[in-house]
Amino acid sequence: MSIQAPKGFNDFLPGEQYGWKDSYRWQQLEEHFRKVAGQYGYQEFRPPLVEFLELFVHGVGTTTDIVTKEMFNIVPRGDDPDPRRMAMRPELTAGLCRMYIENGIANQPQPTKIFAFGPNFRYENVQKGRFRQLHQLDVEVFGAQDPAVDAEVIHLSLDVVGRLGLKGLTVNVNSIGCPVCRPKYREALQNHFRPHLAELCEDCNTRIDKNPLRLLDCKKDSRHPAQQNAPVGLDYLCDECKTHWEGLLANLNALSVNYQVDTRIVRGLDYYTKTVFEVVSPKLGAQSALWGGGRYDGLMETVGGKPTPGVGFGMGMERVLMALEAEGLLEGAFPARPRMDAFIATMGDVARPAGLKLLYELRAAGISTDIDYLGRSLKAQMKYAGKQNSRFVIILGEDEVKNGVAAVKNMDAGEQQTVPLTDLVRHIQTIG
């Protein structure tokens, strides 16, 4: 084997045989997302793929796995006067906050409703549904704390996949409070788990001081009795968070969103406050989360902006496409590749230049057209046109050129007629 793609980096090629890696399906998923987000009033932001490392450290959180062990770092050249490290973005939210601050978007009409999508990079152990270059569809709302916005964002995310036919998903929601109430809950968790530390795993022993909420989503110790009767975060919410939580549920009910309250989801990113949610599919194996998100009212301040509430989600494009494939919905979700309108088959040295001239005339008229570049026989050109699924084959030989006509074969009907060159565009547009 010669050189291969790096581990966790996928190739996307055109062709249905590539399944969820079919580049045409990716193109359609992106267009679909643009359309749905547009209908909800969201506008596209395009953050760079690289930011200063500092932004992600502050934005994503110093205790997160993403920052502590999964960052693709970029070390500046030795002769670069700016010595700051940069990093490939591991997620989109931090960069979007930076854009919002740096461009003074807060001075535009609020709230700011953003969609974005593209590749993110995490130095992970590769597995089914988990890659080092992963793609996300992302939505953020800055500048509104109304729980109706949390509900809108959740509804939007479900709408995106719902319109593609994906069903049987579980929507888990929870509230993890705010800087006012979370310390009390953290303390309650620490007091609850501390007596059992000797029986818990190494990670849990570290987490109890750094991030006790994540004791709850430890898989190793999930069956430990201390997990079963652990304090529930919802019981510790302050008045403001409690009101927000109840408002969220009321709004979700009003929108007929089918959700489950799961008090164990806490999310792996530090910036969340109040609402957190996760949507999982039963069809994906170990990496079952299709998307997740929540509210992060403190994030904008953390990365250097004025206090601004925010809520959003990141949806895994690979996982959505894989779930569609597992459900047999890939063909149904995305229409078939558009056909070519015409293929020009020429014979001989006289017809060739005439064919090339015609090729560009048809293209200029908006007719998708191709021609043979391998000097093949007429038979082989016909065969090739058939494989390309062209609607028409325009045949040019010496006789046709001499008479200013072309033999036009309708490949579906198998019929052929003689058409004046001056009438070709209209002929194809009429029938096609």
Add this chain to the structure above:
RNA sequence: CUGACUGUAGCUCAGUUGGUUAGAGCGCCUGACUGUGGCUCAGGAGGUCGCCGGUUCAAAUCCGGUCAGUCAGCCCA
């Protein structure tokens, strides 16, 4: 990083208890008509059997190592 499984043609895979020029299907190219696709038929191109070493008269096959891939732990999208 740990564990399990897997590496043979572009793709999906056969390959017997080690034995001569390593096979099939699909795909690709050419021909069966000196100007007509899909079907059929004939032919062709394409492989240092992941790599290195060992055992043997002989290794795709057995052994060791190594690299790569897949899935799982962990974590998340």
